[in-house]
Amino acid sequence: MLRMILGRLPQMVIVVLGTGFLAFSIMFVLPGDVVRSILGDNYTPQAAAQISAQLHLNQPFLIRYFSWLGDFVTGQLGTSLIPPHQQVSDLLGQALLPTGEMLLFGQIIAIVLGVGLAVLSVASRNRVVDRIVQAIALVCSSIPGFVLGLLLLELLAVQFQLVSPRGWVAPADGGWGENISHILFPSLILGLFTFPVMMRVFRAELVSQLDDEDYVTLARLKGISTGRLIFRHVLRNSSFGLLTVVGINVARLVGGVVVIEAIFGIPGMGTLIKNSVQQHDTPAALASITFVAIFVVVANLLVDIAYAILDPRVRDAAS
Amino acid sequence: MSESGAAMPERLVDVENLTVRVSGREGMPILDSVSITVEAGKMTALVGESGAGKSMTTKAILGILDDRLFDVSGRIEVCGEDVSAMKTKQRRQYISRVAALVFQNPTRALNPTMRIGPQIAEATRFAPDGPHLSDKAAHDRAIELMKQVGIAAPEERYFAFPHQMSGGMKQRAVIAIALSLNPKVLFCDEPTSSLDVTTQALIMDLLDELRARLGLGILFITHDLVLAASRADTVQVLHSGRVVEKMPVDDLFQRAAMPYTRDLIARVPGFGGDEPRPTMIPLEVASPAHACSYVGECAFRQGICGTQVPPLAEIEPGHLARCWFPVGHPPLDQSLATAHEGASIGR
């Protein structure tokens, strides 16, 4: 297991570095005078020159890249260029919690819905149930997340006042209960938006295991119950496709998060990235983008580790 | 039907007119009035090419066909009880108690993510009709079964995963699972065809030994005529879903009467050559349900073969053939034409 993780490390580092480089290049070619936007009304040529020197703006591209990289690796994320010039590490710290909560709850909701509905539709052996489940998945996978969010928000929060309206309550301000009650609804949207792919993959895998695999027949011939057959035998062997989807989806989720944060007015990573890129806030943008890349890479590593835990063949091959 | 004499051995499997169709599809059934018997302590071999319906037969008997896809009819008696009348759940529980299946490919028959021991112990712990052993007792029983089927170092192997064992060992494990609820009859679906020749002989020896020691009845499915001839007591030949010949094993290479069986034998290395076969132009039959299944390639065909299914008729004591013109025997009386039920029109 350890060897597998170590073997993956170089790839992971390359991907994170590459993403940082890509982000850096994008920020580099962005037009607009950073110095002017920092100084605002206090613009003087002397001050501008001083700031340019501070930010290494007059250095060539690669030197600037490596100096940024050096700072990043040593944990110096710098300060935001936009007033009130907060520490980027503080900005990240504030943005991570809402996004982390949303991703966690959203992913849990998606997996529970995906696995649950797939098992329901397959185990019931009932065509009507199966059709209904498929239809739900089709609807959810064919409505863009923001439309789903807008419609459900209007319906549940404004018309029926069933859920807390938009906005974000930090646990320090309103306590964890309030915090979670506010994040749960956007997480649900995220979950609804992601579960159909998982459900379809899992359902297909379940069906193919149940129909084609001899070990299922053997288990049936042993006389054990359908419940035990599914939970003890088939579920685990069907989970590998689901894991792959979870891994692939992580990157897609981040895109979804940006949109859902915009609808619900949640100050998370998506908002931070979007605003910092739009406002040419290079330190904040680079740090947050690289952070997302690290998150994606680590999530994929976790998926591979889960794979090895669930499949003894992979585990043996890795060690 | 055939056995004459006072002490008739216990008939463990008695299947009559087993017919399987794809749901909602007319025309040729997949299995057409198949009748099979397996007796205690005996091995019946079911021989035929791939696609003849050998595996389908076991699946239909054991009730593991998907009932949404197939329609099954006929009388299926296993260990004295007619299972075709039972409800799915009841049937499965009954079958799990009296019969077991050994698969062709042991790698696919074992759950790849579950250790061997718990797979062997599972039925003894969790099967509704099983003994519901405790964790410890089931472990001991599994170890005992592993010893019985010749798995060396069972205490260690108990915790092995299937991929950590060889093909022969895996097949032994599958047999151990099959034996875990003390069945009376074993269905072996090409149990050795995925194994190499040495392992094949060892597994066959194991099956022979179990049959002798436990008095098991075995239905042995194979495409290997030589294997069938060397191990079985009775041989049944299946072609296109029909039993075309049924005989004591000693008749197989000497006295086979159905041209299909003879052609199969002629293709076995070392048995061909002495009998030159005319090359037949294959025919397509307009209504296969009303023709002998082998009429397309048969060297002895005549007009009636394309229009009437021959009955499975006893051509000498204990030897049945489904052929209008059995080799070495007088032609069948053609008034028997209506005796066959599977070919009934308009189903």
Add this chain to the structure above:
Amino acid sequence: MTTATPTNTSMIPTSKRGPRLRLYRARAYRKPSVIVPAAILLFILLACFAGPTLFHLPKPSVGNLSDYLLPIGSPHHLLGTNTLGNDMLSQLLVGGQITIIVSVGAMALGLVFGTLIGMIAGYYERIVGAVLMRILDIIFAFPDIILAVAIAAYLGPSVINTIWAIGFFNIAGFGRIARAQTLRVVRMDFIVAGRSSGISGFSILWTHIWPNIAGRVFAYALIALSYAMMAEASLSFLGLGVPIPTPSWGNIIGSNQSYMSLAPLLIVMPAILLFATIASANLLADGLQEKRASTIE
């Protein structure tokens, strides 16, 4: 099947497998799960591209403020008007044109470049493959919205720029599919034989590998199309995609977001169109894949 009476005509010399097989294939497309979604897609396509000229609709953004928020069924405005007095039917149909152009364009970009990169990555497994795969990984790990934000900020939001932004991220998806499929095919004996007899790599890729992976790639293309459509809508909704006054289904929803309670239809109508199109693409993908499976059988 013919039900011939059992007479002397019952033996007919050898089979005619060829034509029957071809007939069967053509018939495989003729089933509801393929025809219905295909028909819906075709209808939406025709309506969006031919509709505005055919019905002499007003231009989508020349409305008169005095005509604002006319209800459905108003004279000259079949689906009413929006808050600026623009004809909704025209907005929806022209917006559909834009949305379809952008998503098809982005999908095509991903299809061409992604498949090419994926095939090469799969064929040259060693260094080239590893490098290309890491590049695809980087694109995959990169939040797709960033490039769109950057492009919108740098080049200004526009139809073409939206195509580039979405297309770029489709490359990774197609790349992965194409690579996985190529890896599957490359191990087959006829490719190994071709390789060892010295046929050039690109010739093998084009004549042997592409035909064997095309089916899967095109099946993914329909799914990528629905992703691209969602991405276009999301970007335009955020104001990073197609800029107002050019309508697209996404920015119609986005620009009417604040009138949700006042005039929900302004959002519901484009949402329904978006849903119908994406759902049909998804269903068509399913239907075609079903067909593939039954052909293999």
